[in-house]
Amino acid sequence: GDWDFWLDWKDRRWWVTLTPILLITFPAATQYFMWEKMRLPIGATFCVMTLHFGQWMNRVFNFYMWAWFPVNFVTPSLMIPSAIFLDVTLMMTGSYMFTALFGGMGWSLLFYPANWTWLAPFHLAVKHPSGPHMSIADLMGMEYVRSATPEYIRIIERGTLRTF
Secondary structure, three states, X not given: OHHHOOHHHOOOOHHHHHHHHHHOHHHHHHHHHHHHHHOOOOHHHHHHXXXXXXXXXXXHHXXXXXXXXXXXXXXXXXXXXXXXXXXXXXXXXXXXXXXXXHHHHHHHHOHHHHHHHHHHHHHOEEEOOOOOEEEHHHHHHHHOOOOOOOXXXXXXXXXXXXXX
16 A cells, blocks of 8 residues: 555554555465465565566656656565565475464564664654754655645554654
């Protein structure tokens, strides 16, 4: 969804919980097909790598070259470590039940640490010239206005008092 498109929407509550849940369906189906038909435990990694290739093509050509958004403002989520863990779990256990239990849990638990390395610099606080303190991601969201997006879609974090 939109939580994975925009850097200022990659918040600490919804992006971390919804994105792994929504993104596990296609890698799991590809993993099942490649394991049953070819006995290759690389289905999830293959699916995620092709998904990343398509996402980068979309982000570079559509957002950067066509709409002139900075590439680091629309960077996709990194799911490769989670997919490798899912494939290794299937390879080591050979069981769909253990892969669903332990591999699915590892899929979601590895999501945030894998993305934190490139996402951490955008959580640094800066002082805007007009006065408020905000993160670099929020500042980018204020400077690059997406006029076609209705404001009711924006997430308001009540715990940290972030607004649109």
